[in-house]
Amino acid sequence: MFAKILHFAEQPDFDLLVFRGIGARAFGFPVFPFFHYESKQPVPRYNPQEIEPRWQKFWDDQHTFKTPEKITGEKLYALDMFPYPSGDGLHVGHPEGYTATDIVARHARMNGKSVLHPMGFDAFGLPAEEYAIKTNTPPRVSTEKNIENFVRQLKMLGFSYDWQRQISTTDIDYVRWTQWIFTVLFDTWYDHSQKTGRPISELPIPDDVTAAGPEEVRKYQDDFRLAYQTEALVNWCPKLRTVLANEEVVDGKSEVGGHPVVRKPLRQWMLRITAYADRLEQDLADVDWSDGIKKLQRDWIGRSTGAEVDFYIGADDEIDSWKSIRSQKGFPRKPGDDVLRVYTTRPDTLFGATYMVIAPEHAAVDKITTADQKDAVKTYVAAAAAKSDRDRQDDKTKKTGVFTGAYATNPVNGKPVPIWIADYVLATYGTGAIMAVPAHDVRDFEFAKTFGIDIVPVVSPPEGTDIDMDQLAAGEVCFAGQGTAINSGEYNGQSTAEFKASISAALTKDGVGNEAVNYKLRDWLFSRQRFWGEPFPILHELDQKKYAAGEVEFTGAVRAVDATNLPVNLPEIEDYTAKPDGDGGEYQPPLDLADREWLYPVIDGVTYKRETNTMPQWAGSCWYYLRFIDPKNDSVFIDPELEKQWMPVDLYIGGAEHAVLHLLYARFWHKVLFDRGHLQSKEPFQKLVNQGMILxxxxxxxxxxxxxxxxxxxxxxxxxxxxxxxxxxxxxxxxxxxxxxxxxxxxxxxxxxxxxxxxxxxxxxMSKSRGNVVNPDVIVKDFGADSLRLYEMFMGPLEQAKPWSMKGVSGVKNFLDRVWRLLVDDQNEEALALNAAVGDFEPTEDQTRVLHQTIKAVSKDIEKLSFNTAIARMMEFVNFFTKQKQRPQSVMEPFVLLLSPFAPHIAEELWRLLGHQESLAYAPWPRFDEALTVESTIEIPVQVLGKIKSRINVAPGTPKDELEKLALEDEKIAELLAGKTIVKTIVVPDRLVNFVAK
RNA sequence: GCUCAGGUACGCAAACAGGUAAAGCGACUUGUUUUAGAAACAAGUGUUUGCGGGUUCGACUCCCGCUCUGAGUACCA
Known part of the structure; x- marks a missing residue:
């Protein structure tokens, strides 16, 4: 490669500076010479740099890809995961998925379908804000500049988007409806009995709450809303000055920037996604996604079933009265102060519960700790709080803990069990407390071994397990599987499944336990202390007297901004670099920098303070696919009639990095909107494909x-x-x-x-630091957009990760050159003219067959999203016809149509050359005739004992007995079989003949 | 540790409801033509499907075990 470059550089008429600039210096990889065509040279050679912008302008001017007003016939909604418009511009990974959906969309249009194929931008987020803090540029300004660049790059690749529908999550008009949807979440509670979200006004209020007054009713309602506030222990990143979701913290560091993250309590907005966990899991059955992604989502939701059990920790002399109250009143919704409630998936091991563990953050820690253990507990709890998740993880194998000095009573046998504190129990899962069964849980086993706690086996392993019963009895090994109950009183002899059922019933009857379901999925921490996000449409009521006196104090009452007053725009901020500090020196979100008029609105004489947190970046991407259907509507977020027509999305393609969170969040919002009657589709994305990463x-x-x-x-x-x-x-x-x-x-x-x-x-x-990033701009400049599209589709299967190769790009460019010469007279320097070999010929039998085979293969491959093989088939077609002296126009035309979804610019150009004035975007997709794809003779192998010994030529469809006869007549076979007896003959028509002979 | 995906020529890959292994692209070799260099055109090279076993007339394809690579995940009671 270097030899070439040097050679080139020696040329006096070659523009060395341009070459250096684009090539070696700026982008660090060699440039192929053939892109430096003189554009003065009019046409004979394939010149994408001239053709492509011309057709892009044509499509733009003609609104070629405008979405039809009304759907006629079948519809196709092909959607890409919209990008975050970063300052770096498009990455070669983007066009991979985008080209795939574009091929499908173009193919569908040619098949007469009504197509919706939109593009937009997910433009809120940290980088723009970081940039603002660094340069004091308003994020909106830099964001718009980046979007402009993205649009330029996307248009440069010839995607058939309906640009009239372009949206950005940062558009004021879009933010309005994102906020509106939040108010719907705020106004909704989940009715578990009817399994649906309902208006908060329909929430039944218990009499004692009603009696306690409107303030209590309000608090009761707030407890049930899908959007609620809580004082949550959050992942706080001091460097980014924000709270991060668990998913945004990787190894104790922020996913963005890799800054350290600590835990800190802060008032936060949460979304009750856990209420929808079951439906999110079950409805996966209705969508056409790969099993892998479904499993990923299921594991993330992490549903488990078991029981909640209360262990008595009250005064010893009151235990009997507690028992009798419980057996009368049943299991209460909230545990009282006299019990520790645990969650377990193995209630059948209750007899083996020799101790309990509560999380260091558990509310009962202070209450139960005895005086002489106080210091030790205090030290341990403080140490646990200081530990990052990373540290806790590193010590995973080493169990730590401290005894509280307190005991609880095991409800099944009345035995006292010591209560410990350990950080292997998570405050955020289940009840934050566990019953520990060291004989049958590895973690409990390790803990018990470390601290010398009793180990009592209560499950005998089934036969065939290599667990030594003596060792188990001696507490030397742990068995976590299912088996038969032992040491469990009246339950002895029951299988694990039987035991679970019978003990659950008994616990329920005594009012000390209840069946329960838990999820790994947690409620969604929805607020960020950032500027560049959607403001919450929420107002906090202020104590009016104190406000008049110049003090800000909240009453605790919260209301949503009326729909008519949406959107709540972001305030103008003068200095993005400032750090607002609250009165107590506490950190305040940037929106607290806003002027008083924005911050303290007055409604009906009451002064409120606006919520100054903003929504996370996920918010905007939760519903953009709906807005594309009706992007300009200013009376509703989507016209129900249009929603009914276009939803669901028929094909959704994007990176696997969004396989869990984005899809889960979007599905959650969709279901809430469905429950509240705003949507008619249950699931948003019918078919989902994750493209592989380009390395x-x-x-x-x-x-x-x-x-x-x-x-x-x-x-x-x-x-x-x-x-x-x-x-x-x-x-x-x-x-x-x-x-x-x-x-x-x-x-x-x-x-x-x-x-x-x-x-x-x-x-x-690909990463900047490694310096192996490929810039699409450069590829388009060097090879053309059609080559880039074709190459990215030709690299390998869509869903697979694949390495980039510059040689591969030149390979497909070479193919397009050959296509060009197939049809264009490259000797004619004067004008673009058809190659003399192309004409109004009657196709030969071979030519017809190759054409129909190609149509068949390409059509099928597009449906399977197997684009690499479709391209290979077109290459075979070109290889064949390049050798043909006579190339019938009636064969060339359908071929150009086949090529067009992949390489639309060159196809349009050739289509025009073939005499068509209209764009081929809506030309009917070529049809094939099965009968014409069949070869006149085929060669089939003849085997003896499964080894190929000869081949015979026969007509396709030759019947079995005929095949056998022909095979036997074959000289070589006859020779081999001479003197042997044929035990068995296998004949597969059109495939093979096999003789089993001895 | 667990889960998932994958291992076919020098590289990327195709075929797999079991039936001629390597379609296609690159790489490489030779030739033709044109040439300042490149290009173009033509002909050709390569191996038996990660390893071991099983089922079968027949295994890249199905089953069992092993191994390697990549991705995700991490005490969820």
């Missing part, structure tokens, strides 16, 4: 020690910071090795100069 070009990496000697990669390990070290523990240097200096040896690569040195070969994720 950088394959790199070879070797290792050298400090003396510069090579170290084979099999002798390299990683230290704690994942830096490479050799066996002696010395740090090693990573050395990039040129592909020319390595060769394959067995399964791995070795240095050519020293075959004992193994070299790592791997394609890495």
């Amino acid at each position: 950088g070009d394959v790199e070879f990496t070797g290792y050298q020690d400090s003396s510069g000697a090579w170290v084979s990669s099999k002798d390299v390990t990683r230290d704690e910071e994942r830096k490479p070290i050799n066996k002696a523990g010395e740090a090693l240097n990573l050395i990039k090795v040129d592909a020319a200096d390595v060769e394959k040896s067995g399964e791995s690569f070795v240095l050519k100069s020293d075959a004992s040195i193994r070299i790592d070969s791997r394609a890495h994720k």
Whole structure:
């Protein structure tokens, strides 16, 4: 490659500066010479730089891809996961999914379907705000600039979006409806008995609450809303000055920027997604997603069933009265002060519960701790609070804990069990307390071993398990599986399943337990202390007297902004770099910098303070697919009639990184809106496909020690910071090795100069720091948009991760060049003219067959989203017809149509050359005739004992007995079978003949 | 540790309700033509499907075990 470049650079008429600028310096990879066509040269050579912008302008001017007003016939809603418009512009990963949906959309239009294919931008979020803080530029300004750049790049790739429908989550008009949906969530409670979300006004209020007055009623209602506030222990990132969702914290550090995260209590808005957990899980059955993604979502929801059980911790002499009250009144909704409530999936092991553990953050910690344990507990709890999630994780195998000094009573046998505090119990799951059964739970087992607590086996393993019964009885091993009950009084002998059922019934009868369901899924922490997000449409009532006196104090009452007063715009901020501080030196969100007029609105004479948290970036992406259907409506968020017509999304393509959160959140909102009668579709995304990641070009990496000697990669390990070290523990240097200096040896690569040195070969994720990022702008400039589209589809299966290869791009460019020459007279320098070989010929039988085979294969492959094979079939077509002296126009035309969804610009250009004045965007998709795809003769193998010995030529569809006869007549076969007896003959028509002979 | 995906030529890949292994692209070799260089055109090279076993007339495809790679996840009681 370098030789070429130098050669080129020596040319006096070659623009060296341009070359250097685009190539080696700016982007760090070689540039292929053929993009430097002189554009003065009019037409004969394929020149995407001239063709592509021309057709893009044509489509734009003609509104070619405008969504039809009314659906006629079938509809297709093809949707891409809209991008965050970062300042870096489009990444080559974006066009992969976008090209796939574009092919499907274009193909559907040609099949007469009504197509909705929109694009928009998910434009709230941290980077714009970080940029604002750094440069004091309003985020809206930089965001709009970035969107403009994204639109330019997307148009440059020739996607058939209906640009009239472009939206951004930051549009004031869009924010209005995002806020409106929040008010719906705020106004909704989940009725578990009817399994639906209902207006808060329909929430039944218990009499004692009503009697306590309107204030109590309000609090009761607030407890049930899908959007509610809580004082939550949050992941606080001091550097980013915001709270992060659990999902945004990776290894105790912020996902964005990698800053340390600590835990801190703060008032937060939460969304009660857990109320919908069951429906989110069950309705997965109705959608057409891969099993992998469904499983991912199911695991994330993490439904488990078991029982809640109360352990008595009150005064010993009152236990009998407690028991009798419980057996009369039953299991209360909220546990009282006299019990510790636990959640367990194994109520059948209750007899083996030899101690209890509560989380360090559990509310009962202070209450139950005895005087002599106070100091130890205090120390432990403080240490646990200071520990990051990362630290807790690292110590996972080492169990820590402290005894509270208190005991509870085991409800099944009345035995006292000690109560411990340990951080292996999570405050946020179940009830934050567990009954510990060390004989049958690995974690409890480790803990009990560490602290010398009794281990009582109560489940005998079934036969066939390699658990030693003696060891189990001695408390030396732990068995977590199912089996038969022992040491469990009257329950002895029951199987785990029977026991679960019978004990649950007994606990319920005594009022000390209840069946319960739990989820790993937690409620969604929905507020951020940031500027660049949707403001909450929420007003906090102020104490009016104190406000008049200049003090700000909340009454606790909260109301939503009336729909007529939406949107709540973000206030103008003068200094984005300022850090607002509250009265007590507490950190305040940036919106507290707003002027008083914005901050303290007066409604009906009452002064409120606006909520100054903002929504997370997920909010806008939760419903954008609905707005695309009706983007300009200013009376509702979507016209129900249009929603009915277009929903659900028929094909949704995007990165696997959104397989869990975005999809779960969007489905949740969708279901709430459905329950409240605003939507008619139950699920938003019918078919979902995750594209694989595009990795950088394959790199070879070797290792050298400090003396510069090579170290084979099999002798390299990683230290704690994942830096490479050799066996002696010395740090090693990573050395990039040129592909020319390595060769394959067995399964791995070795240095050519020293075959004992193994070299790592791997394609890495594209990243700025690695310097292997490929910029789509450059590819379009060098090869054209059609080549980029075609290459990204040709690399391999859509869902698979694949490495980028510049040589591959030139391969598909070469294909398009061949397509061009197939139809264009490249000798004619004067004007664009048809190749002389193309004409009004009658196609030969072979030509017809190749055409129909190609139509068939390409059509099927598009339906299967198997674009790489579709392209391969078109390459075969071109290889065949390049050799044909006569290329019938009636064959060339359908081929151009087949190519058009993949490479629309060149196809439009050739379509026009073939004499059509209209765009081919709505030309009917070519049909094939099955009969014409059949070969006149086929060659089939003849096997003896499963080994191929000969081949015979027959007409397709030759019947079995005929085939057998022909095979037997074959000379070689006859020779081989001579003197042997045929035991069995297998004949598969059109496939093979196999003789089993002895 | 667990879950999932995957291992086919030098690289990317195709075929898999079991039936001619390598379609297609790149790489490589040779030739033709044109050439300042590239390009174009033509012909050709390569291996038996990660390893071991099983089922079968027949296994890349199904089953069992192992191994390697990648992704996700992490005490969820």
